[in-house]
Amino acid sequence: MYNPTVARLTYRALLGRRRAALLFLLPGMLLVIAATIRLLNGADDQVAADVLGGFALATMVPLIGVIAGTGAIGPEIDDGSIVYLLSKPVKRPTIILTKLTVAVAVTMVFSAVPTLLAGFILNGNGQQVAVAYTVAALVASIAYSALFLLLGTVSRHAVVIGLVYALVWEALFGSLIAGARTLSVQQWALALAEKVTGEGLISSEVGLTTAVVLLAAVTVAATWFAGHKLRTLTLAGEE
Amino acid sequence: MSTHNPQAAPATDTTRIHNIGYRSYDGPRLGRAYARRSLFSQSLRGAYGLGRSAKSKVLPMLLYAVMCVPALILVAVAVVGKQSKLSIEYTEYAIYLQMVIGIYLASQAPQSVSRDLRFRTVPLYFSRPIERVDYVLAKYGAMASALFILTASPLLILWIGALLAKMDFWDQTAMFGQGLVSVALLSLLFGGIGLVMAALTPRRGFGVAAVIAVLVISYGAVSTLMGIAYATENTDVIPWLGLFSPITLVDGVQTAFLGAPSAFPDGAGPGSGAGVVYLLVVLALIAGSYGVLMRRYRKVGL
Numbered sequence: 001m002y003n004p005t006v007a008r009l010t011y012r013a014l015l016g017r018r019r020a021a022l023l024f025l026l027p028g029m030l031l032v033i034a035a036t037i038r039l040l041n042g043a044d045d046q047v048a049a050d051v052l053g054g055f056a057l058a059t060m061v062p063l064i065g066v067i068a069g070t071g072a073i074g075p076e077i078d079d080g081s082i083v084y085l086l087s088k089p090v091k092r093p094t095i096i097l098t099k100l101t102v103a104v105a106v107t108m109v110f111s112a113v114p115t116l117l118a119g120f121i122l123n124g125n126g127q128q129v130a131v132a133y134t135v136a137a138l139v140a141s142i143a144y145s146a147l148f149l150l151l152g153t154v155s156r157h158a159v160v161i162g163l164v165y166a167l168v169w170e171a172l173f174g175s176l177i178a179g180a181r182t183l184s185v186q187q188w189a190l191a192l193a194e195k196v197t198g199e200g201l202i203s204s205e206v207g208l209t210t211a212v213v214l215l216a217a218v219t220v221a222a223t224w225f226a227g228h229k230l231r232t233l234t235l236a237g238e239e
Numbered sequence: 240m241s242t243h244n245p246q247a248a249p250a251t252d253t254t255r256i257h258n259i260g261y262r263s264y265d266g267p268r269l270g271r272a273y274a275r276r277s278l279f280s281q282s283l284r285g286a287y288g289l290g291r292s293a294k295s296k297v298l299p300m301l302l303y304a305v306m307c308v309p310a311l312i313l314v315a316v317a318v319v320g321k322q323s324k325l326s327i328e329y330t331e332y333a334i335y336l337q338m339v340i341g342i343y344l345a346s347q348a349p350q351s352v353s354r355d356l357r358f359r360t361v362p363l364y365f366s367r368p369i370e371r372v373d374y375v376l377a378k379y380g381a382m383a384s385a386l387f388i389l390t391a392s393p394l395l396i397l398w399i400g401a402l403l404a405k406m407d408f409w410d411q412t413a414m415f416g417q418g419l420v421s422v423a424l425l426s427l428l429f430g431g432i433g434l435v436m437a438a439l440t441p442r443r444g445f446g447v448a449a450v451i452a453v454l455v456i457s458y459g460a461v462s463t464l465m466g467i468a469y470a471t472e473n474t475d476v477i478p479w480l481g482l483f484s485p486i487t488l489v490d491g492v493q494t495a496f497l498g499a500p501s502a503f504p505d506g507a508g509p510g511s512g513a514g515v516v517y518l519l520v521v522l523a524l525i526a527g528s529y530g531v532l533m534r535r536y537r538k539v540g541l
Contacts, residue, residue: 019445022445022448022449022452025452025456026452026456029456029460033460033463033464036464037464037467040467040468040471040473041467041471047467047470050463050466050467051463051467054459054463055459055460055463059455059456059459060456063448063451063452063455063456066448067445067448067452070444070448071444071445071448074444075442075444075445078442078443078444079357157298157346158444159444159445159447159448160298160342160345160346160447163342163345163447163448163451164342167338167342167451167455168338168342171338172338
């Protein structure tokens, strides 16, 4: 279910040249902000939780998820070179699983690692804040990658749709309508973070069990459907 | 090319090009200005999906509707409730809906320039009587105009609604004018940034991500830092932090010069002194994006 050649090609597509610059820019920004705040303000658990929650988990993880998830398959479908991959004797679900593995790995490396570092810079992992948000970033990476990989196979406007979900649905509707928060990867990941750090600093709208079940369900369903979609893919020209 | 020139051919040479009767074009040539205008109008129409497939009309039209609906609701409330002033300032409107503007820019800027780069059609444009400066100006102008239409339409709705609700004509018109100046500045700034990011990559999807990343990340970082500075009572630095993201730049300029309420924490927008710096940075960014685009297209696609 894992094809090293497909994985190697996907890594190169994701990390080649300028693409990687954008992936480095976001974590770099987070670390700079963390260092600035630590210098201006000193260590504070609540500030650390706010920055990690507001910037790292709410903005950085979804954006990297969009770039890695759709970038793993979108450009290939877009320019039609996916046919060379599809014409090889490799199962379509294998292709999807391999690309998902790569996307998850890239998202984790570029989001969870900087989150952990930023957490240590901000308050030296006081009250397990850094670890909690790292766990949240790790699980969110899996779900986001699966979701956005699916989008990449479904639509040509995958990046825009992914951004609308990440920025408008989770950020805007999430803050206005309480119900939208139940259906948000970010809140599911926060439920796990809440479990790690205990009550107080981090709060999530959903219970732990619900969160885990929904995370697993979304990941599996998205991956299965992406595999199915790839089996019946029709290539369309540029409009 | 196909005309035969008897003087130049040596008398002994038996080869000749037969003139098989194609007539060369001797009608009026529409020239450079016409080509530039066409490129401008095509790009502007394309930014709203006109002249493209039905599928590509969906997103820009949807975003346009999302942009206008809140204005309609505000106007309806004002007219029915017989309010004496609108519940939102003209200048605040674009700041509230910045995410919609950002998504519109991210989806349309790459379609305007990335596809020309990817399919290597840029040399075809330059085989017409247009120069590099015409191409850049037409694309930049079209993107800024498209953004201006997007941001000015809701203001127009608000203004008409305000007049329908019998608010003071001159008051409203003055504020409407201030709003228009602010969104014009915003359109130029955002259009430039979006096109520069999009022109750097031939991949449309990647262009979308790059544009939105620049807008959202800079705003996210700036507003986080502002929040922290406010919470720790370092209020002096708040006006200067706004220099680092496009939307807070526009907010700062209109707070300083256009009588707009500041969206900064505690309303701590820049005064006139810092406002000059804001305006200079905005103008430098606009000129800078024009310069980068000119540089980008110096050796493109050849």
